Amino acid sequence: MKKIFISGITGKVGKLLSKDLLDDEEFNLVGGSCSVANKNLNKDIGEFLGKKNIGANIYDSLPRSLEIDVVIDFSTPSSAIELLDITRSKGIPVLIGTTGFNESQLEFIACMSKDIPILLAPNTSQGVAILKNIIQKSSSLFSEGNRFQIRDTHHEEKKDSPSGTALELKKEILNQVPDAKISIESLREGSNPGEHTITIGLENELIEITHKAENRSIFAQGAISGARWLIGKPSGLYSMADIYTS
Numbered sequence: 400m401k402k403i404f405i406s407g408i409t410g411k412v413g414k415l416l417s418k419d420l421l422d423d424e425e426f427n428l429v430g431g432s433c434s435v436a437n438k439n440l441n442k443d444i445g446e447f448l449g450k451k452n453i454g455a456n457i458y459d460s461l462p463r464s465l466e467i468d469v470v471i472d473f474s475t476p477s478s479a480i481e482l483l484d485i486t487r488s489k490g491i492p493v494l495i496g497t498t499g500f501n502e503s504q505l506e507f508i509a510c511m512s513k514d515i516p517i518l519l520a521p522n523t524s525q526g527v528a529i530l531k532n533i534i535q536k537s538s539s540l541f542s543e544g545n546r547f548q549i550r551d552t553h554h555e556e557k558k559d560s561p562s563g564t565a566l567e568l569k570k571e572i573l574n575q576v577p578d579a580k581i582s583i584e585s586l587r588e589g590s591n592p593g594e595h596t597i598t599i600g601l602e603n604e605l606i607e608i609t610h611k612a613e614n615r616s617i618f619a620q621g622a623i624s625g626a627r628w629l630i631g632k633p634s635g636l637y638s639m640a641d642i643y644t645s
Contacts, residue, residue, distance in 0.1 A: 400426060400427040401426050401427065401469060401627075402426075402427050402469075403426045403428055403429065403467070403468065403471065404430050404432075404461060404465065404467045404471075405430075405432070405471050405472075405483050406432050406461065406473070407431075407432070407472060407478065407497070408432060408433060408438050408444070408457060409433040409472070410473050411615055412618050413473045414448070415618070416473070416619045417431060417444055417448060418448060419616075420623065421448070421450070424568065426580050428453070428469075429446070429455050429465060430455050431455070431456075431457050432461060432474070433457055434478075435459045437457075441458075444457055446609070447587060460481065466467040467491050468491070468492075468630055469626045469630050470482065470493045471494045472493060472494065472497055473496045473497055473622070474497055474551050475499075475515075476497060476499050476500045479495055479497045479508075483511045483517075485620075486511075487515050490514075490515060492516040492518075492630060493516075493518070494523075494625045494629055496523050497549075499563065500563075509636055513634055514634055516629055516633065516634055516635055516637065517636055517637065518637040519637070520625055520638065521564050522593070522639070523617075524612060524618060524639075525621055525639075526610045528615070528638075528639040528643050529643070530568070530597075530608065530610050531567070531571050533608065534597075535571065536573075537568060541575055545576070545600060545601060547580065547581040547597065547599060547600070548581070548584065548593065548597070548598040549562065549568050549584070549597055550594075550595070551593075552585075552587075553564040553585075553586075553587055553589070554590045555588055556587075557587055560587065561583045561585045562595075566583075568597060569581050569583060593612040594611045624642065625639060625642060628641075628642045
């Protein structure tokens with residue numbers, strides 16, 4: 400079994416990941432991490448989940464002594480950056496599901512990917528990867544005269560606005576229509592796990608394409624699929640689209 404570590408294990412997606420990985424036949428969950436102020440620090444992961452102990456603890460960072468095949472990160476931008484210093488030194492591949500990075504942090508991630516495989520995934524769902532693929536394959540239908548709007552809706556606790564997914568969708572549209580005029584509207588309300596709508600304005604017509612996450616389990620399952628795919632890959636910066644197109 401491959402040994403996996405979850406950075407940000409006490410978060411919403413991290414907790415779902417840990418539950419799913421306990422039942423996964425390919426992975427052995429050997430540890431997780433959280434902030435030093437978190438009440439679950441130093442607990443056994445089983446205790447954290449309300450189950451029997453599994454012999455894997457929650458640390459304040461990734462222990463250098465721990466043998467790990469792959470790391471999934473759903474923490475914070477600063478924690479993810481610190482994590483990469485350790486994973487690079489140990490040659491461990493990393494799937495980054497964290498969002499909210501600034502430009503210098505994204506440049507740092509790209510630099511780290513020269514030494515280890517990194518899958519940068521602002522959204523780990525299969526549906527968003529398909530949505531991006533639709534944009535790529537529809538490029539001949541777009542023109543600079545079209546108007547584009549991206550509306551991203553998330554739960555009220557989400558800190559980054561626009562979301563990483565909205566920014567990725569904007570980037571994908573610009574790849575197809577470099578001079579496109581694109582606006583982003585971000586809504587933070589209730590407990591919505593994630594909804595993104597692309598509106599394409601034609602002359603007197605509107606086309607809308609929507610991806611809606613019905614629950615956060617899709618992000619956990621997508622991250623596990625991504626981690627499984629990432630093991631054994633050469634150094635480089637990958638995306639979820641690579642999983643479904645390779």
